[in-house]
Structures are given as structure tokens and as C-alpha cells.
Amino acid sequence: MTLNKETLLNWYKKMLHTRFFESQVDAFFAKGMIHGTTHLSIGQEAFAIGSTAALHADDLITSTHRGHGECIGKDADLNRMMAELMGKSNGYCKGKGGSMHIADLEKGNLGANGVVGGGFAIAVGAALTQQMKKTGKVVLCFFGDGASNEGSFHEALNLASIWKLPVVFMCTNNHYGMSMSVSRSTAVANIADRAASYEMPGITVDGNDPIKVYEATLAAVERARSGEGPSIVEGITYRWLGHSKSDANRYRTKEEIEAWKDRCPIKAFEQYLIKNNIISQQESDEITAGAKDDIVRAVEFAQQGSYPGIETLEEDVYA
Amino acid sequence: MTMALITYKEAVRQAMQEEMRRDENVFLLGEDVGVYGGAFGVSLGMLEEFGEERVRDTPISEGVIAGAAAGAAVTGLRPIAEIMFSDFITIAMDSLVNQAAKMRYMFGGKAKVPMVLRMPGGSGTGAAAQHSQSLEAWLVHVPGLKVVMPSTPYDVKGLLKTAIRDDNPVVFIETKTVYNKKGEVPEEDYAIPFGVADIKRVGKDVTVFATGVMVHRSLEAAEILAKEGIDVEVIDPRTLVPFDKETLVKSVIKTGKLIIVHEACKRGGFGGEVAAEVMESEAFDYLDAPIKRVAGKNIPIPYCMELEKSAVPQVDDIVNAVREIV
Numbered sequence A: 001m002t003l004n005k006e007t008l009l010n011w012y013k014k015m016l017h018t019r020f021f022e023s024q025v026d027a028f029f030a031k032g033m034i035h036g037t038t039h040l041s042i043g044q045e046a047f048a049i050g051s052t053a054a055l056h057a058d059d060l061i062t063s064t065h066r067g068h069g070e071c072i073g074k075d076a077d078l079n080r081m082m083a084e085l086m087g088k089s090n091g092y093c094k095g096k097g098g099s100m101h102i103a104d105l106e107k108g109n110l111g112a113n114g115v116v117g118g119g120f121a122i123a124v125g126a127a128l129t130q131q132m133k134k135t136g137k138v139v140l141c142f143f144g145d146g147a148s149n150e151g152s153f154h155e156a157l158n159l160a161s162i163w164k165l166p167v168v169f170m171c172t173n174n175h176y177g178m179s180m181s182v183s184r185s186t187a188v189a190n191i192a193d194r195a196a197s198y199e200m201p202g203i204t205v206d207g208n209d210p211i212k213v214y215e216a217t218l219a220a221v222e223r224a225r226s227g228e229g230p231s232i233v234e235g236i237t238y239r240w241l242g243h244s245k246s247d248a249n250r251y252r253t254k255e256e257i258e259a260w261k262d263r264c265p266i267k268a269f270e271q272y273l274i275k276n277n278i279i280s281q282q283e284s285d286e287i288t289a290g291a292k293d294d295i296v297r298a299v300e301f302a303q304q305g306s307y308p309g310i311e312t313l314e315e316d317v318y319a
Numbered sequence B: 001m002t003m004a005l006i007t008y009k010e011a012v013r014q015a016m017q018e019e020m021r022r023d024e025n026v027f028l029l030g031e032d033v034g035v036y037g038g039a040f041g042v043s044l045g046m047l048e049e050f051g052e053e054r055v056r057d058t059p060i061s062e063g064v065i066a067g068a069a070a071g072a073a074v075t076g077l078r079p080i081a082e083i084m085f086s087d088f089i090t091i092a093m094d095s096l097v098n099q100a101a102k103m104r105y106m107f108g109g110k111a112k113v114p115m116v117l118r119m120p121g122g123s124g125t126g127a128a129a130q131h132s133q134s135l136e137a138w139l140v141h142v143p144g145l146k147v148v149m150p151s152t153p154y155d156v157k158g159l160l161k162t163a164i165r166d167d168n169p170v171v172f173i174e175t176k177t178v179y180n181k182k183g184e185v186p187e188e189d190y191a192i193p194f195g196v197a198d199i200k201r202v203g204k205d206v207t208v209f210a211t212g213v214m215v216h217r218s219l220e221a222a223e224i225l226a227k228e229g230i231d232v233e234v235i236d237p238r239t240l241v242p243f244d245k246e247t248l249v250k251s252v253i254k255t256g257k258l259i260i261v262h263e264a265c266k267r268g269g270f271g272g273e274v275a276a277e278v279m280e281s282e283a284f285d286y287l288d289a290p291i292k293r294v295a296g297k298n299i300p301i302p303y304c305m306e307l308e309k310s311a312v313p314q315v316d317d318i319v320n321a322v323r324e325i326v
Ligand SMILES: Cc1ncc(C[n+]2csc(CCOP(=O)(O)OP(=O)(O)O)c2C)c(N)n1
Pocket: A039, A065, A066, A114, A115, A116, A117, A143, A144, A145, A146, A147, A148, A174, A176, A177, A178, A239, A243, B031, B060, B062, B084, B088, B091
């Protein structure tokens, strides 16, 4: 495995960015500085960052309502992300999309999605483009455990399989879809088990270990890129915070949440880096401080932006 | 009648609870309706009372939620199915439109499909384009469906009871921005028949016909206009299918002027249907001005709060429309 120091530190920084970005968003929500709703992925950073690390810069992703980490993994600009959440015209969607709709088409991010399961078919179509135009690019389709119970999941996987499309279905299994645990909502134990129905490989990995996630994703991406077709890569992880702003956590215990917090993917990765003499504690502290500063700058950028003018209201409905 | 002051949300819950106590065939299914209590807390406490058998959490599968409701309904149960946001009706559309709505007619009048599909609709929560739509016109267009759109706690409770007791598929669109609004509701059992509009404010100068949250905005507008000496009549149809044409026609004959207000996009909206009904009626000869529609812009709902407000009618827009016409 050719994971050099620079690569690993880049992942570490992106995981920290995701954590600090979302912590800031959470705080702004509490103060009423960000409105609407948002879904935070705190605790799940390793899956988003480890998986997108297996892509080339011009590969594509489809993301979900809980997609800030995937955006960051795909090298999104933190400034424009924060501006979008604050509804500003210098945000990714000119203030028209918000947290659930960040899209960065230039970098291959085909968008977060407010509709659970909304990305499956889009990813399949995007993969069809790559196949028909022989671009050699691959699409990563992110989805949650809960989303795999939508009909479109099954239709998309079947089509991707029979046409051998260059797409990898990336399941962030955080144990719950809102209040529904996987064991209550889903007939199989692991979402990757469903791959068998579509004659594709399915693998379940520790979603809190970015290296394991990276390795599994890379294998699936290489397979897809070489024309052998799709796979499912599932990462087991946990959502520390409520589903969204309205969640009283009635469906799970404090003990369960605390036990997963003890398995913090960022802390664990830091320890890995230090133990293997890749960085010192001091370097880690510097990277952490730098990542925090980046979020401060993103907030400044967002605050300097203006709200979209009323003249933009009816713009961009049609091309 | 003794009255209680309760929220719209509580009124929905009470209607479900009372009907479930009355009839063991009635049950609730949907995403997170159990321990979570529904995304908006509408069914909080119902799991505790009725248990998992009758308050059923489903996977995230709108197609089968609506379709299983239809299948259960045609075989003797009376399901209430919840779609978390009305926007996701798109995923349930085949079950609803091609199956539930058509069974009775296609089968030569042999089937009954007593199901209610509840869903919160509308904008105003900053949740952007995929969580804010008002799609009632799509549903109104489908023969075989009844479409209900209550605006107050009193109406929502009485109409939900009727919906549950009805032998047809009923799409029940709840106005999410009024979930926490309070109103007087009788403590005794009551039901409101379908197809009976409610005159929410009696007036003589202009008829404002409004649905959902626009009923409240129209009433606010009417108070502002009253200070200018303009007397507005506000009509809330409460059910779009069946539609109470008579109450509207009578009002227009009285006032000679009609403004139709809804949150949904103007193009293809229910307002066009209402205008056409009036034009085809005896009220046509009494109109002193062209009918006006005050409706949502023909755009997806934007995220930024100011833009979101501008996308759908506000009190001022209704006030201005009335001033222009009177
Ligand atoms: C079609 C559709 N149904 C329901 C919802 C409401 N909803 C938003 S997120 C969510 C849970 C999704 O669970 P999962 O796919 O596991 O993703 P997670 O939230 O755990 O990241 C639900 C039910 C939605 N947005 N879209």
C-alpha cells in the first residue's frame, strides 16, 4: 500500500474539517444563525473521507442529506459550503439549495439529496455516460442503510449490474434510518448482503477506519474502472448526534451513544498516526489548529457574502 | 358543546386515537410514526397506547407504504398511512394513482378502498425544494381520489374522522406551518362532512378563496383591509375533492369579485380549476372584475429565507391584490 505521509495527513485534515465544519453548523443552528434543517455526520467522518480518497480528481459522486463529509472528501471549498448553509449568494448553490443540496459539478459532486434514495438512479445514469463516452471515470453512489429499502435501490443495482456500469454503491451504515434500526427495517444483517441478488461483490468494513475503507473502496473502484461492473462497499459506523434538529433520541440509549463516542474515528486515526511515527503529537495539534482556523475563515467568508437578491428568485428554473 | 384549546397537531392525533379506539380495523403505518412519534411529533404517544401491531413503523419505502395501505384497505382494514413530507408522494404515485384510485371503477364497482394517506405539505420551514412543495393539484386531477386540505384544528379533526370513515382513498394534506397553531375543538365526537366549504369570515366587498396556510394569511389581510373600509369574505373549501361550488358561487354573486389564493405554483394550480368553475356558473354575470389568482411563483422553493418568502403569497400580496380589484 503506497500511502505516504502527505496522503494520510490530507485525510486527517479532511476528517477534522468535517468535524469542525459540522460542529460550527450545529452551534449556528442553536443560535438561529442557520435555518431550515441539517443532518450532521459527526462520528462518521472516516467513511466519507477514506472512500473519496480512492477516487481520481475527475471521478464523480452522488451524495445524501448527510453529505458534508463526502463534499469535503471530494475537495469542496469550505468557504462556499458554509456560505450555502447560511443562505448566501456566494454559496455553492447561490443560497437556493442549503445543506441538503450542496453540489459541486466542476469537482464531480453531483449533489447531496433531500430525497432518501434519490441518488441511486442518478449515479447509474452518470455511470452510463462514463461507459458510453469511454471516459474511464467511476461514480461513487453514497447512501444510508435506510435508503436501501427504497425501490430505486433495487432497480438501480440490477441495471448497473446487467450493464456492468462503472459505479460503486457506498453504504454508510450508521445503524439507523431516523429511528429505525437496521435490524428492525431490513431483512438482511448487512446491507452488503444485498449484493448477492444482483451478482455483484459486497463487502462490509469498519467504517470508522479510513484505511480499511480506502482499501475496500479502491478495490471496488478499480474493478468498476476496468469494466467489471458495480459493487457494494458498506462501512459500519455511528451517528453521534440526532437525526436532524427534531430528534429526541427516544429510540436508542445514552450508553450506546457513549460507547460509539469512545470509538471516535478521528481520535483513533490520530493515535494510529502517532503510534506509527507518522506524526508527533505536536504536529497533530498543529494540524488540528490549522483545520479549526480554516473553519473560522469559512465563517468569515460566509458572513461577508450577501443574501441572494430578489431578482434571482425566478432565475435558473430552465437552462 | 365543551370546547378545548388544542393545536392542529394534537387535533390530528386525537382524531386518529379516537377512531382507533372506536374501530379496531383502523391502524397507522409510516416512517418513524412509532417511538419517534412522527417527524413532526404528530403521533407521539400513540405507540404507547396502541402497541406495535397498530402503530407500525415502516422502512423508508413510500411505494409500499401507499400500496400496502391500498391492499389492506381492499381486504377489510382501514389504514391511515403517513408520508413524511408530501414531496415524497412522488415515490408512492403508482400505488396511489394507478392502483388505489382506480380499483373500484376498474373492477366494476366491486371494491372499496378505505384508506387515508396523510402528509404534511407546504413551504415556510427553510427546507428547500424537495421538502416544501404543494402538490395538491396533481391529486385533484385523479378521479377516484378525495383530497382534503384542512387549515384549522377544528377542521383537521373533524375532517380526518370523516376521511377515516370514508370508503375511498383520501389524500389528507396537513398544513405543516400550522401544526402548532391552537384553536377551539369540541371535546365530544364530531365529524365534518366532505364537500362543505367554511366561510371563515363573512364580508360583502370581495370574496377571497384560500386553502391551507393561505386561509390564515387571508384572514390577516382581511383585518388590515377592514381598517380601510374593505369588507372581505374568506372562504376555505376544506376539501378540494369533493368541491363545494355552491358556497363559492353564492359568495361571488354577493361580492362580484373573486381572488383565489394558494401556496402552490400558479401554473396548473387548483386556482385555475376554481376560476373555471365560477366562470361556468351563474356567478359569471355578477363578476365586476376579472378573477385574480394570488399563488406561488412557478419555481422550486428556494432555501434562503427571504427568497422562500417571496416564492409564495404573503399577507401583503393578498392585501395588494384586494386593493387592486376593489
Ligand atoms: C423519500 C424520502 N423518504 C423519507 C425522507 C425523510 N428522511 C430523511 S433522512 C431519513 C433517514 C435516512 O436514513 P439512512 O438512509 O440510513 O441515512 P442516515 O439519515 O442514517 O444518514 C428519512 C426517513 C426523505 N428525505 N426522503
